[in-house]
Amino acid sequence: MISEQNAIKGVTDPFDRMASLLEDAEVMEELLELEEDAEEQASGRKELVAAVDQMGALFSEMELKSLLGEKFDSNNCYLSINAGAGGTESCDWASILMRMYQRFCERQGWKFHMLDFQDGEEAGIKSMTALVEGPYAYGMLKAERGVHRLVRISPFDSASRRHTSFTAVDAVAEIDDSVEVDIVDSDLRIDTYRASGAGGQHVNTTDSAVRITHMPSGIVVQCQSERSQHSNRDKAHKMLAAKLYEWEMDKKRKEIEKFYDPKGAIAWGSQIRSYVLQPYTQVTDLRSELKVGNAQAVLDGDLIALMESYLKLKRKEQA
Numbered sequence: 001m002i003s004e005q006n007a008i009k010g011v012t013d014p015f016d017r018m019a020s021l022l023e024d025a026e027v028m029e030e031l032l033e034l035e036e037d038a039e040e041q042a043s044g045r046k047e048l049v050a051a052v053d054q055m056g057a058l059f060s061e062m063e064l065k066s067l068l069g070e071k072f073d074s075n076n077c078y079l080s081i082n083a084g085a086g087g088t089e090s091c092d093w094a095s096i097l098m099r100m101y102q103r104f105c106e107r108q109g110w111k112f113h114m115l116d117f118q119d120g121e122e123a124g125i126k127s128m129t130a131l132v133e134g135p136y137a138y139g140m141l142k143a144e145r146g147v148h149r150l151v152r153i154s155p156f157d158s159a160s161r162r163h164t165s166f167t168a169v170d171a172v173a174e175i176d177d178s179v180e181v182d183i184v185d186s187d188l189r190i191d192t193y194r195a196s197g198a199g200g201q202h203v204n205t206t207d208s209a210v211r212i213t214h215m216p217s218g219i220v221v222q223c224q225s226e227r228s229q230h231s232n233r234d235k236a237h238k239m240l241a242a243k244l245y246e247w248e249m250d251k252k253r254k255e256i257e258k259f260y261d262p263k264g265a266i267a268w269g270s271q272i273r274s275y276v277l278q279p280y281t282q283v284t285d286l287r288s289e290l291k292v293g294n295a296q297a298v299l300d301g302d303l304i305a306l307m308e309s310y311l312k313l314k315r316k317e318q319a
Contacts, residue, residue, distance in 0.1 A: 018058040025051045067311040072173035073139030080129045086165035091120030093150045093165040103301030110134025116222040138173040143307040146272030153278045181241040189213040195224035288313045
């Protein structure tokens with residue numbers, strides 16, 4: 001499969017590039033020892049330092065990939081965001097998180113396909129679901145599962161008071177037909193509705209969007225990205241199969257951590273990460289206890305350090 005080949009290349013390519021850089025650096029060092037011109041030596045030293053820096057970055061990439069050995073880690077990922085406690089503030093926070101993940105995916109060279117999108121009443125979004133396509137998308141984005149807490153001076157508060165908002169993020173691996181998931185048609189309730197948001201006149205004037213509810217589990221999936229109701233139904237059904245598979249694995253193995261309280265509340269006590277913008281700026285992963293002072297860089301998609309800290313913690317717990 002193409003996805004499997006891409007996953008393998010994701011591991012072998014950094015190694016091959018690092019090996020090539022190392023060989024070039026060794027040759028460059030030998031030439032520098034023979035070089036007598038001071039300016040040429042200085043220029044060569046700069047090139048050598050740059051090559052070493054590149055090797056360091058590639059080594060870090062390989063180290064991260066070594067943490068992604070679980071089943072489906074190399075797969076694409078269904079990423080969902082749902083606004084929680086906090087009203088308009090929470091909806092705005094959900095839209096900020098959506099932008100953060102879009103920027104992160106751009107940095108990774110991954111594709112971000114919006115499947116479902118619900119606008120907030122005043123600002124931001126109530127919810128969204130996207131299919132992220134790229135090598136190890138699920139393996140890395142699974143670190144984001146849970147409730148994300150924001151503390152800031154609210155732009156919607158005329159008194160400029162500090163507000164706390166919560167938004168839930170979920171990540172589910174896309175699975176192919178080789179994974180058998182038993183879905184009984186009589187267990188499903190399928191509703192169609194008019195798509196919202198951008199998409200052209202046709203999308204907004206026909207009941208092309210599809211919502212599928214799996215009655216035994218209560219799992220609900222939606223898709224409105226396509227003009228065709230049939231295409232939306234197919235995509236929603238595939239998403240449902242992926243979520244049901246993970247739901248069953250949760251029940252059987254309990255290997256996947258749970259970040260919600262028994263009532264599933266998206267509020268205090270259930271968060272995995274805290275983003276404080278006032279009175280100071282800091283992002284804290286509450287599982288690994290990693291603190292990042294540059295909160296804006298994180299919100300611009302610089303998530304690797306936070307994801308890696310969680311994956312290393314998980315590996316240590318499983319050892």
